[in-house]
Amino acid sequence: DQQVKQNSPSLSVQEGRISILNCDYTNSMFDYFLWYKKYPAEGPTFLISISSIKDKNEDGRFTVFLNKSAKHLSLHIVPSQPGDSAVYFCAASWGGSNYKLTFGKGTLLTVNP
């Protein structure tokens, strides 16, 4: 049973426009969510996170929104740049999990110049 779902395997946007990556979860215990970015042949790098006590967190061009009632979160990148082209993974965890993360399958973002 897939507890964290990224239903779009890929997304293509123009440079300068907004990229919106979506993630849904099914486990009501999850109370912390993270986004990771991964380039080919490299390990994932942490991008931004959000706790369930918030509904929005911003860091520069990256904003994560959390809708707990819908069990949905999204990552907005504004403006998108070609260097943002990568696979983005959504991950979720909860306090009693020994800090284990459950990852989605990832979305490949391509930003076209």
Place this chain on the structure above:
Amino acid sequence: DVKVTQSSRYLVKRTGEKVFLECVQDMDHENMFWYRQDPGLGLRLIYFSYDVKMKEKGDIPEGYSVSREKKERFSLILESASTNQTSMYLCASSFQGYEQYFGPGTRLTVT
């Protein structure tokens, strides 16, 4: 900066061989993790360790074992490699929090 290193970037092994993948972190992190990444399947947790000599199975532990004799080092062992273990293996570590720091990965091919 946190540094997580993995012993090899690329590895080719034969079916039936015993394979050791080594991971070292330099930040005194309590928790260490082994994942595999396969196309269309995302990152799946194989094993993790929350202290020296402590380990816990992840979602796909079959065919793997781990060893953590020192805090900074976490080893993944494939007792008898099979072709379905061809994958990208990623090690990660974390302190007492959710954010995990990943190594560069080992691309293992079993022929």
